[in-house]
Amino acid sequence: MGYFADANEVDKYIGGVFRAAAEHPESGPKFRSAGINLRVLYTDPDVEMWVLMREPAMEVTTGPSDETADITLMMRSDTGDKYWRGEYNLAVGLAKGEVKAKGPVNKILKLVPLTKPLFPMYRDLVADKDAAQA
Amino acid sequence: MATMKAVVLRKPFEVVVDEVERPTITDPADVLLRVDLTAICGTDLHPYDGRIELEEDVVLGHEFVGTVVEVGSAVNLVSEGDRAVASCVVSCGHCRNCNRGRPGQCAGTRIFGLGLTFGSLSGGQAEYVVVPNADLTLRKLTDEGAGNDEDKLFVGDIMATGYEAVRKVIRPGDSVAVVGAGPVGLCAAMSANVLGASRVMVVDKVAARLKEAEAIGAVGIDASVTDPTEAVQDLTDWRGADVVIDAVGHPSALLSACALVASGGSISIPGVYLEDSIDIPFGDLYLKGVSIHQGVANIINYMDETLALIAAGKLDPSRFISHRMPMSEATEAYRMFAEREATKIVLDPTR
Numbered sequence: 296m297g298y299f300a301d302a303n304e305v306d307k308y309i310g311g312v313f314r315a316a317a318e319h320p321e322s323g324p325k326f327r328s329a330g331i332n333l334r335v336l337y338t339d340p341d342v343e344m345w346v347l348m349r350e351p352a353m354e355v356t357t358g359p360s361d362e363t364a365d366i367t368l369m370m371r372s373d374t375g376d377k378y379w380r381g382e383y384n385l386a387v388g389l390a391k392g393e394v395k396a397k398g399p400v401n402k403i404l405k406l407v408p409l410t411k412p413l414f415p416m417y418r419d420l421v422a423d424k425d426a427a428q429a
Numbered sequence: 430m431a432t433m434k435a436v437v438l439r440k441p442f443e444v445v446v447d448e449v450e451r452p453t454i455t456d457p458a459d460v461l462l463r464v465d466l467t468a469i470c471g472t473d474l475h476p477y478d479g480r481i482e483l484e485e486d487v488v489l490g491h492e493f494v495g496t497v498v499e500v501g502s503a504v505n506l507v508s509e510g511d512r513a514v515a516s517c518v519v520s521c522g523h524c525r526n527c528n529r530g531r532p533g534q535c536a537g538t539r540i541f542g543l544g545l546t547f548g549s550l551s552g553g554q555a556e557y558v559v560v561p562n563a564d565l566t567l568r569k570l571t572d573e574g575a576g577n578d579e580d581k582l583f584v585g586d587i588m589a590t591g592y593e594a595v596r597k598v599i600r601p602g603d604s605v606a607v608v609g610a611g612p613v614g615l616c617a618a619m620s621a622n623v624l625g626a627s628r629v630m631v632v633d634k635v636a637a638r639l640k641e642a643e644a645i646g647a648v649g650i651d652a653s654v655t656d657p658t659e660a661v662q663d664l665t666d667w668r669g670a671d672v673v674i675d676a677v678g679h680p681s682a683l684l685s686a687c688a689l690v691a692s693g694g695s696i697s698i699p700g701v702y703l704e705d706s707i708d709i710p711f712g713d714l715y716l717k718g719v720s721i722h723q724g725v726a727n728i729i730n731y732m733d734e735t736l737a738l739i740a741a742g743k744l745d746p747s748r749f750i751s752h753r754m755p756m757s758e759a760t761e762a763y764r765m766f767a768e769r770e771a772t773k774i775v776l777d778p779t780r
């Protein structure tokens with residue numbers, strides 16, 4: 296079985312880390328000024344997640360949206376979990392086809408480094424769930 | 430003074446059929462052709478709608494086949510009575526770019542029917558036309574093999590142009606997306622089939638033109654219904670197309686081409702651009718390592734290949750002709766083509 300029990304958990308933890316990022320004193324402003332609409336299609340469990348990085352507030356939602364995506368990513372939810380723990384090499388994932396991406400490459404390059412400071416926040420978020428499963 | 434009937438652009442949007450002076454041979458390398466068939470090209474629309482500014486009263490037309498009625502003393506490859514097709518672009522044959530295999534970028538590039546700027550060559554939508562540097566510009570037509578004169582007519586322009594656009598960038602097995610299902614785009618799609626494309630996708634908004642694309646096995650993508658970027662990504666496992674042809678010549682099409690192209694792929698642009706500058710997503714193109722090819726087509730480099738493929742039954746561009754009209758109805762023909770009511774119009778100068 297995968298790490299997440301259902302779509303709600305994907306939203307709670309992975310959506311959660313983006314929401315936490317919005318509140319983060321250093322990362323928050325950087326994400327908002329990126330001006331990128333990110334859509335991530337997680338599979339197994341299936342969740343369509345939208346992260347609208349813009350002023351005045353970053354929005355994180357699940358389900359279809361009328362927005363247009365600058366970048367669309369597709370990966371298994373478990374891959375998302377590994378990524379946010381800092382245990383997944385995105386470049387290798389793209390090469391293997393485990394992660395698929397579309398959208399301007401320069402925008403993707405701008406986005407990826409912003410996520411690194413969030414890895415510890417993600418691990419904090421999932422700590423309880425990890426403990427419960429152990 | 431001998432006269433003839435010809436299609437004359439008085440000023441933008443004013444096309445008339447008029448009696449004009451019949452051109453004569455002035456150089457030993459010239460040939461005088463009696464025009465048998467002539468077509469209206471998307472490039473004719475540029476002076477027609479004023480995007481390219483010409484002087485008044487220009488005899489239009491650069492796509493034609495005809496019969497040789499007079500040959501200059503230096504012409505060796507055709508004789509009186511031969512049928513021949515002319516490259517729409519006339520090059521000098523000995524400047525630096527000609528020597529480097531780039532006749533489209535010849536220092537003295539001339540184009541029929543585009544006025545003073547392009548060498549004052551009277552156009553081919555007329556009963557007669559003079560073809561300079563005839564040994565270089567003309568190809569003699571035979572009756573051998575498949576294809577008729579309506580197919581070979583296009584070797585002088587849209588067929589060679591569409592073919593070159595694909596031919597200089599494709600690798601066998603590549604996916605090819607063509608933006609614009611006008612005659613040039615359709616010829617590019619047809620060429621992609623012959624040149625080994627694994628899949629051909631054609632984007633436009635005109636239903637009749639997309640149908641033509643589908644009839645030759647391409648996937649038609651109607652940009653008024655679907656987002657072409659999404660459609661092409663879906664058809665290529667999110668890679669984008671290895672080869673993208675911009676067969677339009679409008680910034681909206683170029684932007685679309687930039688979004689459709691795969692990393693490591695090529696954009697090839699037969700569409701004509703005259704803008705001072707255009708905003709394109711340069712960082713994305715750089716990081717994807719995209720090559721861009723463009724410019725006036727090197728028609729004479731590809732006439733023999735396309736003629737051979739027509740004779741072999743592998744290219745049949747006459748299928749894209751939607752209307753055959755007497756040249757006397759040119760005013761209406763231009764209106765129809767400009768309004769995209771017709772996909773390709775061939776005119777008969779004898780009627």
Ligand SMILES: NC(=O)c1ccc[n+]([C@@H]2O[C@H](COP(=O)([O-])OP(=O)(O)OC[C@H]3O[C@@H](n4cnc5c(N)ncnc54)[C@H](O)[C@@H]3O)[C@@H](O)[C@H]2O)c1
Pocket residue numbers: 470471472473474475586587590608609610611612613614632633634635638652676677678679681682685698699700701724725726727769
């Ligand atoms: N490089 C050369 O030597 C050379 C030779 C011949 C023609 N051309 C040029 O090629 C271009 C096409 O010629 P044509 O005869 O096919 O012309 P055309 O005008 O008949 O066709 C253009 C097509 O593009 C479609 N279109 C317009 N905007 C679009 C967009 N954003 N996305 C998708 N489709 C779009 C139109 O609906 C139309 O069907 C013209 O610019 C012409 O001047 C260049």
Ligand SMILES: [Zn+2]
Pocket residue numbers: 470471472473491492517586587
């Ligand atoms: Zn043309």
Ligand SMILES: [Zn+2]
Pocket residue numbers: 520521522523524525526527532534535536537
């Ligand atoms: Zn030259």
